[in-house]
Amino acid sequence: MSNEFCIKEFPNGLTLLGEPMPNVSSVGFNVVIPGGSSRDGDDLRGAASVGAEWLLRGAGSRDSRALNEALDSLGVQHGEHAQAENFGFSATQLSRNLIPSLEIFADIILRPTLQGETFDPCRALIAQDLHGLDDEPARKCNSLLREKFFPAPLGYIPYGTPESLAAMTDTALRDHLVGLFSPHGTIIGVAGKFDWDEVCGAVEKLFGAWNGAALPQLQTTPAKTQTVHITRNSAQTHIALAHRAVISGDEAYYPARLAESVLSRGMGSRLFTEVREKRGLAYHVSSSYASLLKHAGMFTYAGTRPDQAPQTLEVIISELQRLADGITDEELTRAKTQIRSMLVMQGESTSARASSMCSDWMYLGRLRSLDEISTAVTAVTEKDVMTYLERFPADNFTILTIGPEELQSA
Amino acid sequence: MEFKEAQLDNGLKIIAEVNPDAASMAAGFFTRTGSRDETPKISGVSHFLEHMVFKGTERRTPLDVNLEYDRMGAQYNAFTSEENTVYYAAVLPEFQNSVLDLLCDIMRPALRQEDFDIEKGVIHEEIAMYQDHPQFCVYDNLMTLYFAPHPLGNEILGSVDSIANLTRDEMQDYFDRRYSPTNVTMVGVGNLDFDAFVAKTAAMCNHWKPFTAERKVEPWSGTGKSQVMTDSKLMRQHLGLMSAAPSCQDDTRFIAQVMATIVGDTTGSRLYYALVETALADEAHMTYSPMDGTGSMLTFISTDPAKTAQVRDIAAGELKKFCEEGPTENELTAAKNKIASGATIKGELPMSRLTAVGFDWVYRNEYIPMQQQIDEIYSVTTEQVLELGRSIKLDKTTTLTLGPLESLD
Numbered sequence: 001m002s003n004e005f006c007i008k009e010f011p012n013g014l015t016l017l018g019e020p021m022p023n024v025s026s027v028g029f030n031v032v033i034p035g036g037s038s039r040d041g042d043d044l045r046g047a048a049s050v051g052a053e054w055l056l057r058g059a060g061s062r063d064s065r066a067l068n069e070a071l072d073s074l075g076v077q078h079g080e081h082a083q084a085e086n087f088g089f090s091a092t093q094l095s096r097n098l099i100p101s102l103e104i105f106a107d108i109i110l111r112p113t114l115q116g117e118t119f120d121p122c123r124a125l126i127a128q129d130l131h132g133l134d135d136e137p138a139r140k141c142n143s144l145l146r147e148k149f150f151p152a153p154l155g156y157i158p159y160g161t162p163e164s165l166a167a168m169t170d171t172a173l174r175d176h177l178v179g180l181f182s183p184h185g186t187i188i189g190v191a192g193k194f195d196w197d198e199v200c201g202a203v204e205k206l207f208g209a210w211n212g213a214a215l216p217q218l219q220t221t222p223a224k225t226q227t228v229h230i231t232r233n234s235a236q237t238h239i240a241l242a243h244r245a246v247i248s249g250d251e252a253y254y255p256a257r258l259a260e261s262v263l264s265r266g267m268g269s270r271l272f273t274e275v276r277e278k279r280g281l282a283y284h285v286s287s288s289y290a291s292l293l294k295h296a297g298m299f300t301y302a303g304t305r306p307d308q309a310p311q312t313l314e315v316i317i318s319e320l321q322r323l324a325d326g327i328t329d330e331e332l333t334r335a336k337t338q339i340r341s342m343l344v345m346q347g348e349s350t351s352a353r354a355s356s357m358c359s360d361w362m363y364l365g366r367l368r369s370l371d372e373i374s375t376a377v378t379a380v381t382e383k384d385v386m387t388y389l390e391r392f393p394a395d396n397f398t399i400l401t402i403g404p405e406e407l408q409s410a
Numbered sequence: 411m412e413f414k415e416a417q418l419d420n421g422l423k424i425i426a427e428v429n430p431d432a433a434s435m436a437a438g439f440f441t442r443t444g445s446r447d448e449t450p451k452i453s454g455v456s457h458f459l460e461h462m463v464f465k466g467t468e469r470r471t472p473l474d475v476n477l478e479y480d481r482m483g484a485q486y487n488a489f490t491s492e493e494n495t496v497y498y499a500a501v502l503p504e505f506q507n508s509v510l511d512l513l514c515d516i517m518r519p520a521l522r523q524e525d526f527d528i529e530k531g532v533i534h535e536e537i538a539m540y541q542d543h544p545q546f547c548v549y550d551n552l553m554t555l556y557f558a559p560h561p562l563g564n565e566i567l568g569s570v571d572s573i574a575n576l577t578r579d580e581m582q583d584y585f586d587r588r589y590s591p592t593n594v595t596m597v598g599v600g601n602l603d604f605d606a607f608v609a610k611t612a613a614m615c616n617h618w619k620p621f622t623a624e625r626k627v628e629p630w631s632g633t634g635k636s637q638v639m640t641d642s643k644l645m646r647q648h649l650g651l652m653s654a655a656p657s658c659q660d661d662t663r664f665i666a667q668v669m670a671t672i673v674g675d676t677t678g679s680r681l682y683y684a685l686v687e688t689a690l691a692d693e694a695h696m697t698y699s700p701m702d703g704t705g706s707m708l709t710f711i712s713t714d715p716a717k718t719a720q721v722r723d724i725a726a727g728e729l730k731k732f733c734e735e736g737p738t739e740n741e742l743t744a745a746k747n748k749i750a751s752g753a754t755i756k757g758e759l760p761m762s763r764l765t766a767v768g769f770d771w772v773y774r775n776e777y778i779p780m781q782q783q784i785d786e787i788y789s790v791t792t793e794q795v796l797e798l799g800r801s802i803k804l805d806k807t808t809t810l811t812l813g814p815l816e817s818l819d
Contacts, residue, residue, distance in 0.1 A: 022431070023431040023432075024758050025754055025758075026751070026754055026755045026758060064687065068678040068682075069678060069744060071677075071678070072677065072678040072744035072748055073740070073743060073744045074751075075744075075747035075749075075750060075751030075752070076751070077748075077751065077752060077755065078677075092751075092755050093751055094750075094751050094754060120689070121687065121688055121689035122689070124689035125686070125689045125692050128646070128689070128691075128692035128712075128714070129692055131645045131646060132646050132692060132712060134644075134645040134646075135544050135644050135645055135646050135648075136542070136543065136544075137542050138539075138542060138543075232643065234541075235539070235541035235542050236535070236539055236541075236542055238542075265480070266476065266479065266480035266484075267464070267475075267476035267479065267480070267486075268473065268476035268477040268479070268480040269480070272476070273473065273476070276532055277472060277476070278528070279528070279531075280528040280529065280530070280531030280532045280535070281531070281535070282532075282535050283532055283533075283535040283539050284539060303535070303538070303539050303542070304535060305534070305538050333481075334480050337481060337482065337483040338480060338483040339483075340483060341434075341482070341483025341485075341501065341502055342483065342485070344433050344434060344502055345433070345434050345485060345500060345759075347433060348432065348433050348434065348758060348759055348760075349758065349759055350755070350758070351755070
C-alpha cells in the first residue's frame with residue numbers, strides 16, 4: 001500500500017499532484033478550483049451551478065457541440081460540479097488520451113466562450129434540477145439539512161432559488177465567473193498510467209501563464225440548531241439529522257471516522273442492527289461524515305413509514321448517544337479492518353485516487369499514503385474514540401423531516 | 411488475466427477470471443431466478459428471499475452473517491432483477507477462504523419465521539421508499555405495461571398485498587424449486603487462488619441436491635400501449651419509452667449497445683442534443699437491457715409538465731429519424747471510444763468486472779475477455795446499426811408518463 005507521489009508547485013499558485021499506479025491502462029484526473037456555490041453571493045445564488053453547466057457550452061475555438069464531440073471522441077468520462085467551496089472537474093480516460101483531454105479542460109477552465117445565447121438553457125436546466133428536488137423527498141431532505149446545519153452560505157442548495165435564477169443575467173454571471181477563477185489554490189491531481197515529465201510539461205504549457213489572486217476570506221453566519229418539518233403526502237417520512245463533528249485536518253479525525261464506522265459501516269453496524277435488523281423500521285438507514293474546510297458534521301438519514309417515524313427517530317438518537325457509553329474491542333477491530341480494506345479497494349481505482357489526492361492537498365496541505373492512513377487507523381484506541389465523543393457529543397441536533405405529519409416528540 | 415472453470419458433481423459451475431495483479435478479489439453466486447419465475451400469488455418472493463438469505467443458516471444467526479462480513483472488511487450485498495438474484499462480496503485476497511465459507515453457507519438459509527416476520531416490515535419500507543422515487547415508479551410500471559402478460563412484466567418487489575400475504579412456507583417452496591446447484595453459478599474475479607476456490611466451494615456445496623429448475627423463455631416485442639399515471643403532488647413530468655431490443659443470446663447485442671450510446675447516452679447523444687442541451691428536459695437518456703430471450707431499450711425523460719407533449723414528439727421524431735438515416739461515422743466512432751474507455755475503467759476493479767463475467771456465463775455459457783469485447787464493439791459498422799434500428803423498430807414504443815398531467819394532449 002505504499003504510494004509513490006509526485007508533486008510540482010507552480011509559481012502562479014497551482015499545484016500538480018501525481019500518483020503512478022501499476023497494472024492499469026486508464027488515468028484519472030481531477031481539477032479543483034477554489035470558489036463554488038458558497039461564493040455565489042445573495043444576488044447570484046445558483047451561479048456556480050449554472051456556471052459549471054455554461055463552461056461546457058463552448059471553449060477555445062470549439063462551440064458547445066464541437067466541445068462535446070471532442071471529449072466523446074476521446075472516450076473521456078467526465079463530470080463538472082459546483083461544490084460548496086470549489087469547482088470540481090473530473091475526467092477518466094485511457095492513458096493515451098490524457099494530454100488531449102487535459103488540453104480540452106484547459107480550454108474549458110481558461111477560455112470558456114460564455115456566450116449569451118447559451119446562457120438561458122443552462123439556467124433553465126438548473127431551475128429544473130431545483131424543481132426536480134421536490135419529486136425526490138429523500139434527496140431534498142438531505143440537501144435542506146446541509147443548508148440548515150452548515151453556517152450560511154456554506155450549506156446552501158447549490159441550485160439557488162427560483163427567484164435568484166429568474167433574476168440572473170448572462171452579463172452578471174460572466175463577470176462573476178471571470179473574477180472567481182484563479183490558479184491560486186487550484187489543484188490538479190492525476191492518478192493511473194502516465195508519464196510524469198510529460199504531464200508536468202503539458203500542465204506548464206497549458207496552465208503556466210494563468211494568473212489571479214487568492215480569494216478573500218469567506219464571511220459566514222453561524223447556523224442555529226433547529227427542527228424543521230416539511231409537510232408532504234409522501235409514502236415514507238424522511239428523517240435527516242446532523243450534529244457537529246471534527247474537521248478532517250484535526251488529529252481527532254481518525255477516531256471520528258472509527259466512531260462513524262462502528263455506528264454505520266456495514267450491515268453489522270449499530271444503526272443497521274438496531275433500526276433495520278432488530279426492528280424492521282427502515283430499508284435505508286445510515287450515518288456519514290462530511291467535512292468542509294472549517295466545519296464538519298455527522299449526517300444521519302432514514303426513511304420510514306409515517307406511523308413509525310417517531311420510534312425511528314428515537315432509536316437513531318439513542319444509538320448516536322449510546323456510542324459515548326463505550327465501544328467494544330471487537331467493534332474497534334472490526335471498524336479498523338473495514339477502513340483498511342476500503343482503502344485498498346479504493347486504491348485500485350484511478351478516479352478515486354485522483355480525487356483523494358486533491359482532497360488531501362486541499363484539507364491537509366499534503367498527501368497521505370495508504371500506509372500512513374492505515375498505520376494511523378491501527379493506532380487509534382478506544383480511549384481516543386471516547387475522548388473524541390466527549391469533544392463532539394451527539395447533541396444539539398439539526399433535524400429535517402419531510403412527510404405527511406410533523407413528528408411530535410423527539 | 412486467466413479464465414478458469416470447474417464443475418461439481420451436483421452440477422454447480424465455478425468460473426473465475428484470475429488476475430494476480432489485482433489488490434482485491436470478488437466472488438458471487440449468480441442464481442438464475444427472479445420475478446419472471448414467480449406466479450402472482452408469490453409476487454416479490456425472489457427479492458424477499460434475497461433479503462432472507464442474509465438472515466442466517468443452521469449455524470449462523472442473522473447478526474453472525476453481518477458481523478462476519480464486516481470483520482473481513484468486505485464490500486458485500488445482493489440484488490434481484492426480473493431474472494437473476496446475485497449475492498456478492500469483495501474482500502482482500504487473505505480473506506478468500508473465509509468469504510467463501512460465508513457466501514456458500516448463507517445460500518442454504520434457515521428461513522426462520524421470526525426473521526421472516528421482521529424482514530417483511532423492511533420489504534414494506536423498501537416498497538414505500540421506491541414510491542417516493544418517480545424514476546423507479548416509471549420503470550416499474552412501464553415494464554408491466556410493455557411486457558404483461560409476459561412474465562417479465564412481473565413486479566420485482568411485489569405489491570403491498572402480495573408481500574403481506576406471503577408465507578414462510580411459500581418462500582421455502584420457491585427456494586426448493588429454484589435454488590438447484592444446476593441453476594446457480596459461482597463466479598470469482600481478481601486476485602484469487604482458483605484451486606483453493608474450487609476446493610472450498612466443493613467442500614461447502616457438494617451436499618446440495620440437484621433438481622430441474624426450468625424457465626419458460628418466450629420472445630416478446632412489446633404491447634405498444636400508452637398510459638398516463640397522474641400524481642398531482644409531483645412537480646415534473648416523468649416519461650418512459652420502451653421498445654424491443656436484442657436478447658442476451660443475440661449476436662447483435664454489441665450493435666445494440668453502440669446504438670443506445672449514439673441515441674441516448676447522457677452526454678453527446680441524439681437525445682442529449684435534442685432535449686437536454688436545449689433545456690427542454692433535464693434528463694433524457696436511453697439504456698439497453700438485454701434479457702433472457704428478449705431485450706428492451708428504455709428511454710427515460712424528465713421535463714416540465716407544460717412541455718411534455720412537445721418533448722415526447724421530439725423524442726419520437728429523433729427515434730424515427732434514426733431508424734431512417736442511421737448514425738454518422740463520427741457518432742459511431744465516438745460511441746465506440748466511450749464504450750471501450752468505460753469498459754476498461756470498470757474492468758480495473760474486480761467488483762465491477764464480476765457482473766460482466768458472471769452474466770456472460772449465465773446467459774451464454776461463455777467467457778469473453780475484455781479485449782475481445784472491445785474488439786466486438788470496434789467492429790460494428792454504421793450499416794449494421796441502421797439495419798438493427800429498423801429491424802427492431804426502435805421508434806415503435808410503449809409509453810408511460812407519471813406526473814401532474816391528466817392527459818398528454
